[in-house]
Amino acid sequence: xxxxxxxxxxxxxxxxxxxxxxxxxxxxxxxxxxxxxxxxxxxxxxxxxxxxxxxxxxxxxxxxxxxxxxxxxxxxxxxxxxxxxxxxxxxxxxxxxxxxxxxxxxxxxxxxxxxxxxxxxxxxxxxxxxxxxxxxxxxxxxxxxxxxxxxxxxxxxxxxxxxx
Amino acid sequence: xxxxxxxxxxxxxxxxxxxxxxxxxxxxxxxxxxxxxxxxxxxxxxxxxxxxxxxxxxxxxxxxxxxxxxxxxxxxxxxxxxxxxxxxxxxxxxxxxxxxxxxxxxxxxxxxxxxxxxxxxxxxxxxxxxxxxxxxxxxxxxxxxxxxxxxxxxxxxxxxxxxxxxxxxxxxxxxxxxxxxxxxxxxxxxxxxxxxxxxxxxxxxxxxxxxxxxxxxxxxxxxxxxxxxxxxxxxxxxxxxxxxxxxxxxxxxxxxxxxxxxxxxxxxxxxxxxxxxxxxxxxx
Numbered sequence: 378x379x380x381x382x383x384x385x386x387x388x389x390x391x392x393x394x395x396x397x398x399x400x401x402x403x404x405x406x407x408x409x410x411x412x413x414x415x416x417x418x419x420x421x422x423x424x425x426x427x428x429x430x431x432x433x434x435x436x437x438x439x440x441x442x443x444x445x446x447x448x449x450x451x452x453x454x455x456x457x458x459x460x461x462x463x464x465x466x467x468x469x470x471x472x473x474x475x476x477x478x479x480x481x482x483x484x485x486x487x488x489x490x491x492x493x494x495x496x497x498x499x500x501x502x503x504x505x506x507x508x509x510x511x512x513x514x515x516x517x518x519x520x521x522x523x524x525x526x527x528x529x530x531x532x533x534x535x536x537x538x539x540x541x
Numbered sequence: 542x543x544x545x546x547x548x549x550x551x552x553x554x555x556x557x558x559x560x561x562x563x564x565x566x567x568x569x570x571x572x573x574x575x576x577x578x579x580x581x582x583x584x585x586x587x588x589x590x591x592x593x594x595x596x597x598x599x600x601x602x603x604x605x606x607x608x609x610x611x612x613x614x615x616x617x618x619x620x621x622x623x624x625x626x627x628x629x630x631x632x633x634x635x636x637x638x639x640x641x642x643x644x645x646x647x648x649x650x651x652x653x654x655x656x657x658x659x660x661x662x663x664x665x666x667x668x669x670x671x672x673x674x675x676x677x678x679x680x681x682x683x684x685x686x687x688x689x690x691x692x693x694x695x696x697x698x699x700x701x702x703x704x705x706x707x708x709x710x711x712x713x714x715x716x717x718x719x720x721x722x723x724x725x726x727x728x729x730x731x732x733x734x735x736x737x738x739x740x741x742x743x744x745x746x747x748x749x750x751x752x753x754x755x756x757x758x759x760x761x762x763x764x765x766x767x768x769x770x771x772x773x774x775x776x777x778x779x780x781x782x783x784x785x786x787x788x789x790x791x792x793x794x795x796x797x798x799x800x801x802x803x804x805x806x807x808x809x810x811x812x813x814x815x816x817x818x819x820x821x822x823x824x825x
Contacts, residue, residue: 419577420580420581449575471631472574474575510576510594511593512594
């Protein structure tokens with residue numbers, strides 16, 4: 378299986394924001410390779426997200442930033458600085474797939490405004506061709522991650538600069 | 542590990558380190574929850590078998606069997622006489638699942654690395670990112686071993702007769718307080734609770750902090766004294782999709798020597814969605 382069965386057309390069209398075009402590039406890259414290479418790409422992105430073992434964050438702080446939608450320990454810190462979203466994520470080291478997916482999202486959302494975050498594709502996983510690779514059993518927590526980031530960005534957009 | 546009922550199904554990290562190069566008789570298999578964890582580093586002689594992409598049927602909700610199972614084994618150089626040693630992440634959760642599916646397919650010699658991937662890594666033992674390749678073998682499976690698998694109708698009969706059932710999900714899932722996690726609608730079930738008569742014991746209680754199984758004495762305290770299970774009685778274990786309960790199936794069968802344990806892999810995602818089946822709530 379090369380995952381092309383789940384190919385979705387690129388999102389970029391005239392007048393779309395830069396977040397969309399950055400995700401378009403990612404989608405094009407992931408769609409241009411086979412499952413094995415796609416796994417390697419995901420591992421590359423996983424290395425951009427720090428693992429939990431390297432961290433010295435206290436337990437209460439971690440607990441308040443945990444994404445309970447994911448079975449895997451995923452922690453997110455989101456804030457708005459100068460109108461841009463600053464997102465930091467930490468994921469358990471033994472979950473490179475989840476780490477990689479978050480790495481892709483964070484790359485796509487670099488310098489995004491809170492409003493830009495809302496245009497991140499909800500079906501990003503399928504568009505990256507990961508749906509067939511991961512199948513439903515593993516995919517659900519990843520989709521939940523997108524919903525959570527959007528929700529938090531929306532509440533950031535409704536306020537001023539600050540931390541969530 | 543002399544205290545267990547069948548201590549020969551466990552190998553220690555020390556033993557495996559000394560014997561891992563004997564790839565003629567043994568095949569080490571890593572089976573993880575995470576699809577890419579093996580690729581980040583694994584025991585040098587280990588091959589990867591994935592619970593979703595290798596062991597589940599791609600279309601039907603079932604496991605691979607017959608020719609597909611033979612092909613998978615043959616591809617990894619596993620013959621009917623090969624001893625397969627399973628290990629993996631999450632305290633051997635998925636290793637026990639793979640072990641159970643191999644047993645279900647009638648593979649004879651299966652072992653578990655006590656402590657799993659965590660203990661091996663924590664002890665700083667050899668790891669590599671290079672996947673080994675073994676000469677393929679011809680494998681004709683000896684035929685399935687359905688005695689370790691329970692189907693829905695049989696579970697219903699068992700429950701009605703007051704047979705012992707162990708629900709190894711979290712207490713919140715057991716009482717029915719939670720049917721699914723927020724934003725997990727597809728993984729959800731329509732009804733919450735448990736199969737009438739089941740006792741609750743999260744699977745992870747069988748594991749010690751270093752990732753190995755608890756001692757026989759500690760396990761007896763939990764499963765026999767606290768839960769009141771009896772080793773001579775036919776017992777059925779279940780969870781959501783049958784993976785967590787394969788860990789408990791392993792503990793009851795091999796470590797405590799229960800005479801006959803079945804894993805109900807349809808588990809709560811089948812039971813809680815089926816029309817007309819009895820459900821009990823609360824009691825956590």
